[in-house]
Amino acid sequence: MIKITPYRRHDPNSQPTFLYPAYQATLRRAPRKPLIVLAHTLSEITGPVYGYDDIAETDSDLTRQHAGEPLGERIILMGRVLDDGSRPVPHTLVEIWQANAAGRYCHQTDNHPAPRDPNFTGAGRTLTDASGCYQFVTIKPGAYPWSNHDNAWRPAHIHFSLFGPAFATRLVTQMYFPGDPLFPYDPIFQSIPDEKARQRLISKFDPEVTKPGWALGFRFDIILRGREATPFEE
Amino acid sequence: MDLVPLPSQTVGPFFHLGCTETQSVSRLAGPNARGERVRLTVRVLDGDGCLVNDAMIEIWQANAEGKYHHPDDPQDKAIDPDFRGFGRLATDDKGTCVFETIKPGRVPGNAGGLQAPHLNVSIFGRGILQRLPTRIYFVAEAANSEDPILALVPEERRNTLMAHSDLHHTGHWHFDVHLSGKDETVFFDV
Numbered sequence: 001m002i003k004i005t006p007y008r009r010h011d012p013n014s015q016p017t018f019l020y021p022a023y024q025a026t027l028r029r030a031p032r033k034p035l036i037v038l039a040h041t042l043s044e045i046t047g048p049v050y051g052y053d054d055i056a057e058t059d060s061d062l063t064r065q066h067a068g069e070p071l072g073e074r075i076i077l078m079g080r081v082l083d084d085g086s087r088p089v090p091h092t093l094v095e096i097w098q099a100n101a102a103g104r105y106c107h108q109t110d111n112h113p114a115p116r117d118p119n120f121t122g123a124g125r126t127l128t129d130a131s132g133c134y135q136f137v138t139i140k141p142g143a144y145p146w147s148n149h150d151n152a153w154r155p156a157h158i159h160f161s162l163f164g165p166a167f168a169t170r171l172v173t174q175m176y177f178p179g180d181p182l183f184p185y186d187p188i189f190q191s192i193p194d195e196k197a198r199q200r201l202i203s204k205f206d207p208e209v210t211k212p213g214w215a216l217g218f219r220f221d222i223i224l225r226g227r228e229a230t231p232f233e234e
Numbered sequence: 235m236d237l238v239p240l241p242s243q244t245v246g247p248f249f250h251l252g253c254t255e256t257q258s259v260s261r262l263a264g265p266n267a268r269g270e271r272v273r274l275t276v277r278v279l280d281g282d283g284c285l286v287n288d289a290m291i292e293i294w295q296a297n298a299e300g301k302y303h304h305p306d307d308p309q310d311k312a313i314d315p316d317f318r319g320f321g322r323l324a325t326d327d328k329g330t331c332v333f334e335t336i337k338p339g340r341v342p343g344n345a346g347g348l349q350a351p352h353l354n355v356s357i358f359g360r361g362i363l364q365r366l367p368t369r370i371y372f373v374a375e376a377a378n379s380e381d382p383i384l385a386l387v388p389e390e391r392r393n394t395l396m397a398h399s400d401l402h403h404t405g406h407w408h409f410d411v412h413l414s415g416k417d418e419t420v421f422f423d424v
Contacts, residue, residue, distance in 0.1 A: 002308060002342050015241050016363035023244075025361025028280040029413045035423035036386050042341050043354050044424050046304035048294055048320035084237045097252025105248040123252045159246060161253060166306070167294050167354050168424050170365060174243040191363050192241045200240055223237045 003231040006040035007168040008084060010225070016191035023187040024148050040168060047166040060126035062098075062138040070120035072101025072139030074215040077175075077203070080132045081162065083226030088132025094222075095125045095161040096136060103142030103156075112144050137215065143182060155182035155189065164224040175220050176202045242365065245358040247288050254290060254324040262293065262335040264316035269298025269336030273406045274370070274397060276323075277330045278357065281414035285329030289359035289411075293321035293333060293370075295352075300339030309342070337372065343382040350377035350384065357411060366421045370397050370409050387420050394419045 019030035038044070058064045063074060081089040099105045099122060102114035106121050120139065128134045141156050157174040164171065176189065183189055183198075192198045200223070209217025245253070263269070278286040296302050296319065301311035303319050323331035340348040353370040371378055373396040378384055384392055394417065400406035412419050 001346050002344075004344055010239060014238055016243070018363060018366075020363060023361070023363070026363065027361075028282055028284070029286070029359060029361035030363075031366065031418055031421050032281075032414050033418050033420075035421045038383060038386065038422040038424050039344060040424070041344055041349065041383070042302060042307055042309075043294075043296075043349070043352070046294070046302040046307050048292075048318070049304060082237060084239050086236055095252050095257070097248065105251060107248045107251055110248060121251070123255070125252075125257075159243075159249065159252060161245075161249075167356075167367075170292075170356055171240060172242060172245045172358055172365060173240055174246075188243060188363070197238065197241050200238070201243070223239050225239045 002042060004040055004045060005227045005231040007166060007225045007227055013194040014197040020187060020191040023191055044168045045166045047169065048163055055125055055127060060124055060136050062120065062122065062124045062136065065121055066119040068119040070100065070117050070139050075138055075140050076209050076211065076215050076217045077136045077138060077220060078209050078217065079134060079220040079222060081128045081134065081222045081224065082132055083224050085226040087226065089164055089224055090128055090130045090132055092128050093125065093163055094128065094134045096158050097123045098138065098158040099141040099144055101139050101142050103144030148187065153182055155180040155186050160222065162222060162224065169224045171224060174201060178202055178205055242363060244360060244363050245290060247360045249290055249358065250324055254322060258323050259321045260323055260333055262317065262319060262321045262333060267316040267336055268314055271405045272335050272337050274333045274335060275330060275408045276411065278325050278411045278413065279329060283415065286359060287325055287327045287329055289325045289357060291323055291325065291331055292356040294354040295319050295335065296338040296341050298336055298339050300341045340377060345382060347380060347382060350375055350381035367424045368419055368421050369395055371395050373398050391420050
């Protein structure tokens with residue numbers, strides 16, 4: 001018989017609810033029936049080992065993907081990927097995407113009338129190193145309007161996607177910037193019930209990451225689910 | 235536990251930029267992969283029955299022998315060099331995406347038995363604040379009656395987890411995801 005050491009369950013208050021009526025798209029897209037709790041099997045404690053062999057150097061420097069430099073405030077974004085027991089998650093894929101400095105995505109369906117930037121695509125990927133560290137160089141994205149409610153604006157954010165070691169550890173989230181005045185008005189950010197959990201999505205300005213005369217530095221650590229201390233065997 | 239895992243947020247409407255424009259995977263099984271070929275069409279509908287043209291679907295599955303391509307699978311079974319088991323696609327304007335894969339073998343459950351052939355699925359999208367995990371099983375598969383996960387699902391909802399075969403095209407399968415509404419798909423808290 002196979003011994004399974006399951007991943008720990010989330011504290012529900014630390015995660016957004018599926019249905020959050022202030023975020024209107026949830027009304028037609030959130031399940032209404034309770035999810036069925038599934039004890040982890042081999043299917044949940046394994047997961048895709050994906051994209052490990054085809055990452056180029058410029059994939060983690062979003063300011064060097066075109067002939068010229070993008071407009072905007074250059075930033076260095078650095079952090080560690082750890083599990084909830086503070087153990088580093090090494091060699092795991094981190095994918096990001098974001099709007100340009102004017103708040104417009106390089107995407108055909110983004111019709112926000114802000115300038116496009118021919119020198120900025122806004123997509124990056126990298127692997128964490130042996131100690132779980134990652135780094136990107138990019139520009140600070142702009143806030144942008146959306147149609148959720150009257151005068152709705154998204155706080156500046158960068159989307160993050162991580163696989164971690166298992167199907168159970170998959171995480172897609174958004175990283176925000178400190179002191180954004182739009183936080184109280186943003187239903188996506190506010191959909192997380194616990195205030196402390198919301199704060200964990202806000203990166204920290206870090207003078208030690210900042211490079212003199214070149215770029216501001218921000219630190220953002222990403223915590224994934226870790227495993228229970230002991231395996232269970234039924 | 236001394237740290238708290240980060241909250242999830244929606245993948246938003248522009249995930250294509252980072253996830254599927256250059257990093258999509260429609261073909262899970264290479265030309266020499268072992269197993270019965272499956273051309274799987276996944277369609278996503280919202281609670282009003284409207285097609286969802288901006289969802290992202292990810293698949294994770296075992297190979298034809300029921301072995302995951304992963305270091306934590308301890309089974310003494312062979313890895314298939316032409317099958318990694320991961321797929322990822324955005325839905326199109328018909329709410330649809332198509333994966334080329336194989337039917338997975340049976341993998342062990344936790345109580346000594348075997349699970350029925352299944353695909354592990356994550357659904358992401360605008361308006362979906364946390365990914366929605368579900369499973370795709372194959373309708374009329376004898377092993378379904380012994381599957382420990384299907385046994386957790388009320389009988390009247392099990393059909394929402396079944397891919398149906400196309401009567402006119404051998405090897406073509408269809409699976410509809412209903413995010414909510416009367417036919418709401420069973421989602422799992424993994």
